Amino acid sequence: MTDALIYDHVRTPRGRGKPDGALHEVTSIHLGATVLSALRDRHQLDTSLVDDVIFGVVAPVGEQGQCLPRLAAIAAGYSEKTAGVQINRFCGSGLESVNMAAGKVAAGGADFVVAGGCESMSRVPILSDGGAWSTDPALAYTANFIPQGISADLMASKYGYRREQLDDLAVESHRRAAHAWADGRFNRSVVTVRDLLGEILLERDETVRAGCTRADLSKLKASFAELGVKAGFDALAIARYPDVERVIHVHHAGNSSGIVDGACAMLIGSKAAGAAAGLRPRARIRAFAEIGSEPTIMLTGPAYAAEKALKKAGMSVHDIDLFEVNEAFAAVPMRFAEVLGIDPARINVNGGAIAMGHPLGATGAIILGTALDELERSGKSTALATLCIGAGMGVATIIERI
16 A cells, blocks of 8 residues: 555635526536646646546536546546546535545555546536435435435534524634635635636635624524425424424524535645656645434534544544534534534634535535645644535545645
8 A cells, every 4th residue: 555645736716606606607517627727737747647537526417417527637638548537425525536536546546646526506506416315205204304404403403503603603714714815825726717718707716705794694594494394394303303392493595505616626646656747745645534424414424434534544633733624504513523522713714615615526625625725834734624415424534744
């Protein structure tokens, strides 16, 4: 076995995932080709050395189907020797692509792999791919299916998180993201998205609100209350968790992850391959893990995946300097911090998906790259990235700066 090393990463800014968003006119292929081109060009990389491109794509239909990473590599002018594959582990897909790439490199099955993800949520809306989980009555009954937003409210109700606490976390996410942008912390890794004529479409994350306050968020209506009551999902949640007297609906558009468009790419390879190509590694992947968790509450997996990865690495939470926990809903990082006894000041120090958005297939690799950049900026050594996942799963990755 050999070390799997991270040589570099890039991402697009995240555009609002609506028809009036800055990236709505950009196809998924163009988003993917943008990050692949940028990763190649900044290192003058001979792409014939890249064995594979692994991208997370959570809605792999329409323009995001037909093996998007292979087609994006062709569009970007990569060598015809570079293969491509897309994977779907729901919200964990981007980080899972990194873990798969690391496994291939560590096992000697590849010299270089580009891992990442792509999701144009304005053009290929969430749930476009359908699926049995929510539509097959027999499976929905077996899995005790409820929508993810109800799961977030169930979690908040079960563990006693008030709306004011969740809104404060959301405000802090925006404050940290705005500060990080103002301080130039994303400059190295964010690449401009241009149209086919070369005109700039987007240079910065589009959904960050620097002046967001709790008073602003207090005006927003809870997003899942009507669905929970009228569709009966609250009753299903309580049937699975009878210790919860009632589901209190506290999540809304302002304290949940934003729907956005975006893509990312991370170059992972062996020490020998990097040396031969004249590249200097930035970090090594110490360990990674995935785990299943109870599928109704669904969003508790990050803590368990983190514990599993830490055990594999022979580490404890005290050995980790920074944590990136995807802010799918505000209750998720709050529960993570509570279970593992982590100071929230060490989690998402440059903001998270509540402020900058969650392009489903890409987010996992994005937050790992964000952690790497911050390790270098702050002079710290280790980071752990993790995400909650639909149907009850978690995924985690630990990196060490070189």
